[in-house]
Amino acid sequence: MEPAGLTLKLLLVGDSAVGKSSLLRRFTDGAFEPCLKPTVGVDFKEKKMVVEGRAVRLAIWDTAGLERFRTLTPSYYRGAQGVVLVYDVTRKDTFTGVGKWLNQLEMYTSSSVVKMLVGNKTDKPDRDVERKEALQFARKHSLLFIETSAKTEDGVQHAFEELVIKILQTPDLWEESPDKEGVQLRESSAEQNKGFCGAYCALI
Secondary structure (H helix, E strand, C coil), X not given: CCCCCEEXXXXXXXXXXXXXXXXXXXXXXXXXXXCCECCCCEEEEEEEEEECCEEEEEEEEEXXXXXXXXXXXXXXXXXXXXXXXXXXXXXXXXXXXXXXXXXXXXXXXXXXXXXXXXXXXXXXCCCCCCHHHHHHHHHHCCCEEEECCCCCCCCHHHHHHHHHHHHHCCHHHCCCCCCHHHHCCCCCHHHHCHHHCCHXXXXX
């Protein structure tokens, strides 16, 4: 084990404009911007944290939700230990769309990968997906579930912590992983440079 601790690869997937990049930026940088541009291809960030006394480095890939980038996504599934499926609680179509993302996960990831369903934008008043409905869906598909608001930060830290805890409880995912070298990353410029989030991070 390296002194830096264990590196885990996480993916954020979901339809366009559900707030994947906003969740990622809130979690990694503690910032929120209401007007971010759609992700082109993928974005990437790292975050170090200590979970239940264990140091972990999270390598988080933010995938584009737009249909024209969908073919790029499968290659990024390789080696992932955790996946966050995000929908917008004010848009029922994005919740319905979770099904097709689950189908992709079944095709391209191990069955032991930890999956979490996240209902984002709970700060908005015009809810279209009730918590009970989403919870039933999560139980049916054996998903972790939490609701969040990237704007108010509600639930964001807790979501990633719960995901990591579940991964750590599934040793098959990270012990002697054949893709380990692919996710053991060096200190990134994002951590060295606080001004990293310029135009590069202007995503949705």
